[in-house]
Amino acid sequence: MFNWNDLIYFLELARQSRLMPAARRLKVDHTTVSRRIAELEKDLSVKLFDRKPDGFVLTEQGHRLFAIAERIEQEAGEIHESIRAAPSAPTGRVRVASMEGIGAFFLAERFAELSEKEPGIVVELVTERHLINLTKREADISISFVPPTGQRLVVRKMGQFRLALYAAPDYIRRRGLPGAVAELPAHAFVDYVEDLVAIQPVHWLLDVLDPSNVAFRSTSMHAQQNAIAGGAGIGLLPLFSAKSNPRLIPVLADEVVVMRDVYVSVHEDLEFMGRVKAVMRHLTEIFRRDAAFLNEL
Template sequence: MFNWNDLIYFLELARQGRLMPVARRLKVDHTTVSRRISELEKDLSLKLFDRKTDGFVLTEAGHRLFSMAERIEQEAAGIEETIQMTPIGAKGHVRVASMEGIGAFYLAERFAELAEKEPGLMVELVTERYLINLTKREADISISFVPPQGSRLSVRRIGSFRLALYASADYVRRFGMPLSRAELPAHSFVDYVEDLIAIQSAHWLLDVLEPQKVVFRSTSMHAQQNAVAGGAGIGLLPLFSAKTNPSLIPVLADEVVVMRDIYVSVHEDMEFMGRFKAVLRHLTEVVQRDAAFLTEF
């Protein structure tokens, strides 16, 4: 008979593909992970992984076990919520993945509201410049500007936000305020690092123009906004972040309108569990409540 606890190591290795990330996530030594996988294979008399130079790949038997083990994992996670005789507040950890800009300038403050309503919840906000893989359980919930791809994902559009051109008073004093789109090519711009853009829709300046003169680039939207505020050039910024700095001046506000949708995603096995439902409900409510804040000056 195999050890049920070995399935935890199996699931993590199937999702991560390498020993060290699994060891960090489970807070054990990588040799422990390797040993538990070997013991599981021995107990089941099955080869679950092919060992490659770049990591571990599931065999056909491994894929079959993975499907069953995921169902066991979800059933186990829902036991406490299912058998409670009286309703209780949501509790537990929920990892939410998003991009750095919306995470820092918008979501973090809204999760502070959630902490007041649901003190039993602990949200982990993970920000990356690429889409986190929910299918591999790199996070529980994703907030993104494009609908993510993956098997058995529940994806919903919950709102949108507007971006606009901004400059600092110092920049306008030195170089003047553009009065039409035709004048924009003569100005300096702040933009993304082109070869490091992981999500093309995040390169939103291209919705307005392909700038001829870029004086500063960064993969961080926060850094871009600081550069614009410092007078480096004009930048296309989301209203939810630009509104945090009153020194930023809108440029061609009536003429340049760029919009992006907001999508929330969760694995189908998780969306009806208490703690995930609480976070999904809160995200939907605050984005809809803040519609004017996100889209109007």
């Protein structure tokens, strides 16, 4: 019979992928984590991790155990909620995955509000160019511009945001301000690196035109915005980020209107956990409250 406590070490290593980060979260030495995993594998007579240069990767049997261990963790966490005499505030870590732009320019500041309301919850905001896999528990909640697919996912359209063309005064002095959409091909643009676009709806400039004259490309929306503000060219930016820089001037605002939906997803095994529910409520609130900020110039 295996030691139930070894599941705690197994879950943390599966989530962190490396011994040292897992050991820091568990407040033990990394050799303890290694030893407990080895004992668990021995007791179960299975290999749970493949040791790779970039960390520990779950095997097929490891993924099966991970799903079971998370259910056990969830049930254990609900014991106190079910039998306590008085309600208590949700606590724990919630990992939220999003794209870089909306994470940095919109979500980060608003998660600071959540920390005031729910001080026991620690949000870990992970920004990636690709969609995080919730089925593999790479995050607890995903915020994306396309509805993700996967087994047992709860996906909700949370809201939408607008994008507009912007340019800087330096660029306008040099090249002039286009007076119509038909004049755009004559201008220089800032755009994404085409072959590194992981999610096609993020390559939003293609909703307006496929520019033949690109002065600057980047995989980072933040870098693109700074390049536009520096006068490199015209670019398409979400209002939630462009509003943060007074050097950005809208271009053809009445003629060019690009919209993107925002989807929030959670695995159904986590949907009713107290800390996850609290973060989901907060996301629902901010997207409803800040709809005008997201959609109006």
